[in-house]
Amino acid sequence: xxxxxxxxxxxxxxxxxxxxxxxxxxxxxxxxxxxxxxxxxxxxxxxxxxxxxxxxxxxxxxxxxxxxxxxxxxxxxxxxxxxxxxxxxxxxxxxxxxxxxxxxxxxxxxxxxxxxxxxxxxxxxxxxxxxxxxxxxxxxxxxxxxxxxxxxxxxxxxxxxxxxxxxxxxxxxxxxxxxxxxxxxxxxxxxxxxxxxxxxxxxxxxxxxxxxxxxxxxxxxxxxxxxxxxxxxxxxxxxxxxxxxxxxxxxxxxxxxxxxxxxxxxxxxxxxxxxxxxxxxxxxxxxxxxxxxxxxxxxxxxxxxxxxxxxxxxxxxxxxxxxxxxxxxxxxxxxxxxxxxxxxxxxxxxxxxxxxxxxxxxxxxxx
Numbered sequence: 541x542x543x544x545x546x547x548x549x550x551x552x553x554x555x556x557x558x559x560x561x562x563x564x565x566x567x568x569x570x571x572x573x574x575x576x577x578x579x580x581x582x583x584x585x586x587x588x589x590x591x592x593x594x595x596x597x598x599x600x601x602x603x604x605x606x607x608x609x610x611x612x613x614x615x616x617x618x619x620x621x622x623x624x625x626x627x628x629x630x631x632x633x634x635x636x637x638x639x640x641x642x643x644x645x646x647x648x649x650x651x652x653x654x655x656x657x658x659x660x661x662x663x664x665x666x667x668x669x670x671x672x673x674x675x676x677x678x679x680x681x682x683x684x685x686x687x688x689x690x691x692x693x694x695x696x697x698x699x700x701x702x703x704x705x706x707x708x709x710x711x712x713x714x715x716x717x718x719x720x721x722x723x724x725x726x727x728x729x730x731x732x733x734x735x736x737x738x739x740x741x742x743x744x745x746x747x748x749x750x751x752x753x754x755x756x757x758x759x760x761x762x763x764x765x766x767x768x769x770x771x772x773x774x775x776x777x778x779x780x781x782x783x784x785x786x787x788x789x790x791x792x793x794x795x796x797x798x799x800x801x802x803x804x805x806x807x808x809x810x811x812x813x814x815x816x817x818x819x820x821x822x823x824x825x826x827x828x829x830x831x832x833x834x835x836x837x838x839x840x841x842x843x844x845x846x847x848x849x850x851x852x853x854x855x856x857x858x859x860x861x862x863x864x865x866x867x868x869x870x871x872x873x874x875x876x877x878x879x880x881x882x883x884x885x886x887x888x889x890x891x892x893x894x895x896x897x898x899x900x901x902x903x904x905x906x907x
Contacts, residue, residue, distance in 0.1 A: 546588065553584045622874040626857060628831065630870055634851040636790065636808030636821060641702045641839060641847055644787030645716070651692040651780065657708070658774025659683040660722055664766065667757040668732065679733035680756060686725030689772060690753065693719040698760070701767070701792070704845050708773040718758040718768055723751050730754065779840040788832050788851070803827070806846060810858070815871040815878075819860060826866050831856035 560577035662680040694700070698716025702709065724743060732739045745751055758768050772778075791801040808821035821827060834853035842848050857870045 549584055549588060553581060556580055623872055625873050626870040627873055627876055628856040629854045631813040632810060632855050633813060634810040636849045637806045637846050638790050638804040639704060639846055640792045640804035641849060642789040643700050643785045645694055645696055645698045646784045646786040647696050649694050649783055655689040655775060655778055657687050657689055657772045661771040662756060663769035675734060677732045677734035681731040682722055684725050684728035688723040690723045691721035704841060704847050706845060708771060708775045711770040712767040714760055714767040716760055720756050722754045724754060777841050781838040783837040785834045785837050786832055788829055790827050812871050815875050817871050819869045821860060825860055825862055828859045829855045
């Protein structure tokens with residue numbers, strides 16, 4: 541017998557019991573009606589005794605707990621996935637102090653400030669143009685008084701490595717183009733090393749005359765062996781704002797050509813802005829970021845031959861920690877949903893509608 545018929549027969553049996561009891565209490569003249577109800581009840585009991593037990597009548601896929609269990613398993617799976625998976629494009633604020641910084645430019649960048657330097661050295665200088673003439677040179681060295689770097693422009697895709705020392709700032713450039721202009725002081729010495737040999741020129745600017753500018757331009761082929769090395773001697777206080785980057789690293793090879801990489805980080809801290817999750821960096825911690833997209837990025841000098849990076853942007857994933865204990869700091873989907881207040885109402889409405897639909901389903905099954 542079908543389980544729904546059994547339930548209906550049980551309900552009808554109880555109604556007949558109530559009606560028989562009411563008739564018997566009213567008067568003795570309705571004994572025939574009571575006997576009729578008892579006969580119906582006897583027949584109903586006989587039919588119910590022939591019905592198979594509930595476990596045999598209902599196969600597993602019709603069991604009462606099947607759908608709730610399935611839904612609970614689905615919800616648990618979704619929670620576990622939200623706990624382990626991480627969203628991309630996470631807003632991040634990062635501030636790091638280090639003595640070596642590597643980055644890759646996402647857009648062309650030009651320096652709009654004047655940086656006073658004691659001397660400028662350029663390895664693989666490329667094209668050099670000044671009043672002394674023009675040509676292609678391997679090395680360029682400029683020294684003198686009141687020198688100033690007036691222009692420094694780098695193309696998109698260029699890879700930079702910055703290293704601060706007591707003597708000045710070292711900039712290594714790969715994969716791109718470099719253009720610059722140096723304003724010479726009243727007295728300047730220019731040394732050039734090219735295919736035709738080495739040349740040295742002494743330049744002096746007469747009083748009242750505008751200072752002369754020396755321009756240089758270097759093309760760095762992609763994956764070329766040696767980078768262009770720009771050294772700004774005597775530069776201890778500087779700031780490079782307005783950089784847009786798509787790559788960032790604080791590891792460098794030491795010793796050179798040893799395939800051993802060490803971290804240049806001294807300290808730092810970061811925060812994922814949408815969830816408030818923060819982390820701290822200690823000396824020589826590793827920091828790996830993937831798919832970097834900066835909105836604001838600047839590098840500036842600090843004391844003790846250190847540099848400071850200030851980054852606002854988005855990353856897909858961030859891992860940090862000491863060697864052997866590097867872990868993922870990127871928030872999970874579950875943490876993101878928990879902190880996203882606008883989604884609380886949506887999730888509450890979805891749970892309410894699910895509960896209402898489940899209740900209506902149970903009611904329709906009884907009809």
